[in-house]
Amino acid sequence: MMYLAAAVGTAVVGLWGKTDPIFWKPQGENLAHIIDNKKSCTSIGATRVTAAAEEFLKNTRSAFLTYRTIMIFQNEP
Numbered sequence: 894m895m896y897l898a899a900a901v902g903t904a905v906v907g908l909w910g911k912t913d914p915i916f917w918k919p920q921g922e923n924l925a926h927i928i929d930n931k932k933s934c935t936s937i938g939a940t941r942v943t944a945a946a947e948e949f950l951k952n953t954r955s956a957f958l959t960y961r962t963i964m965i966f967q968n969e970p
Contacts, residue, residue, distance in 0.1 A: 895919050906946045910934040925949040 899905045899921030906925045907914060910933035914926045927945050929937050 899924060904950060906942065906949055908934040908937050908942065910936070 895905050895907050896919040899919035902921065902923065904923040904925075905919065905921065906927065907918065909917075909926055909928045909930075911930055913930075914928065918924060918926065925945060927937055927942060
């Protein structure tokens with residue numbers, strides 16, 4: 894769903910585990926990525942996702958913006 898949403902211009906917050914979004918991220922302009930490169934994406938808590946989504950969407954005025962990608966790394970034990 895992330896790839897389809899990005900393809901039609903919808904703002905997307907992607908959750909990534911050990912998979913590198915540099916190679917696998919969807920094509921699009923309104924992307925934010927939360928990355929936990931030590932564990933699986935299921936280890937990313939709802940609080941972190943909510944905070945990242947709120948920050949990302951706060952700066953999103955419409956579905957069609959100039960290119961920007963936010964990388965948020967979670968390297969906590």
